Amino acid sequence: MRTILHIDMDAFFAAIEELRHPELKGRPLVIGGNGDPNTRGVVSTANYAAREFGIHSAMPLREAYRRCPSCVFLPVDYAEYSRASREMMEVLREFGCAIEEVGIDEAFMDITDSPLGTPEDIGRKLKERIKEKTGLTASVGIAPNKLVAKIASDLEKPDGLTIIPEGRVRERLAPLKADRVWGVGEVTYARLVKMGIKTLGDLAHADDGKLAAEFGENWGRSLKERACGIDDSELVTEWEPKSLSRETTFERDTAKVLEIKKEFEWMALDLEHRLKKRNFLARTVTVKLRYNDFTTLTRAKTMERPTAEHEPIMRAGLGLLHKFPWERPVRLVGLRVSNFITDEQQSTSSEASLF
Ligand SMILES: [Mg+2]
Structure with a gap:
């Protein structure tokens, strides 16, 4: 049985802005686009005071302004938010558990059998450390799997700690x-x-x-x-070194498979080149998509035949696209090959199987 922790920063972008502009604390605050509510941008984050006006992420800035003209509007400062995100992820790594970074402000941690204490101890400690290091609050959910942990972290936001043990999953959901x-x-x-x-x-x-x-x-x-809260998915520990990958961020978010396919073509050629240089054959192809809200999902497929050719790699990548939800536009796509064997291993193993 596993114990999975999900951590999600509270109103992340807005909280960072409140931290560096203390005079804004408590006022309704909206972060989005270039910060001008008369332009076409959408809300990236609204703080809790702004949410009281019904403002939420992905809402057009104009609409947010209509609902609350006295709101403070600020532009998105990705450089600053990424810096805070790196600090937060560093705190997570202090705990020595496997981590999956899901987006700029959320991650899963596998705390099964951790020697650091009970799940509750670990959840508390993690929140404390994050507060110390970043000055920000986070909400934590702990459950037997990723699906339920993610739901749990959202139940008592902000600054929540919600534990759903195996036996209570159905009734809580x-x-x-x-x-x-x-x-x-x-x-x-x-x-x-x-x-x-x-x-x-x-x-x-x-x-x-x-x-x-x-x-x-x-x-x-x-x-x-x-x-029913059933989920066996493993943590996808990001892009381990024993892999080769390419990724690209679209100039404009896209929902078109055709555009992604075009990217896969050159990525697969590049991967072929790098695999062949090292005499590697790859068994596993992984596709990573980051959506316009920074949610990141990966899907992997292990091929019947290990390969260094771009054709099967691209085909596997395209096949995996059907396993992603397509309700939001995509801002980044990545293609990765892993699970390598060398050319020689390949010939030995096929020989061995002949006998
Ligand atoms: Mg968040």
Whole structure:
């Protein structure tokens, strides 16, 4: 049984701005675009005072202004937020556990059997250390898997610490809105509501046949599993050194598979070149997508035949694209090969299998 911790900074960009402009503390504050509410940008983060006016991330700045003309609007300062993000991630590494960085302000930590104390001790300690080092608060969720840990960290925001033990997962999830699990965005949620499914409890008890008819068998089953808090996914520890990768940030966020395919073409050629230089064959291809809200997801596939050729690498990458949710535009795409064997190992192992 695993114990997974999810940490999510509270109103991250806004909290950083409040820290360096103490006079703004307590005033409604919106960070987005170039900070001018008369331009086309959207809200990146609203502080809690601004959220009282119904302002939330991804809302057009103009709309935010309409709801609260007395709000303070500030431009996004990525350099500063990345610096704070690195500080936060450094604190996480002090704990010596496997870490998956999910976005600029959130991460998973596998604290299973950690010698540092009970899950609660670790959660508290981590929040304290982050506060010491960055001056910012974070919310922590601890649960048997990533899916539930992420839901948990959101339940008592800001400055929360929520622990959901294995035996209480179903009952804690049941009353929550069905869009609380990942993969259920606005579109999917609207389809669920049409079927009379509003909460995760409704979804957990939904009829398999009806779900399959609406979403297809696999997606239907997977939705139901999520509603029950089932998730076996491993932490994806970022881009370990035993891999080769390329990534690119789009000038403009895109939702077009064709644009991503174009990127994959040159990335796969580049990877082929680097694999061949080292006499490596790769078994695993991983695709990483970062969405416009900085959520980052990866999906991996292990190929039947290890390869150094760009064709199969690209094909595997394209195949993986179907495993991502496509409800938000993508700002960055990455392609990685890993799980290497050398050319020689390949010939020995195929010989061995002949005998
Ligand atoms: Mg956050």
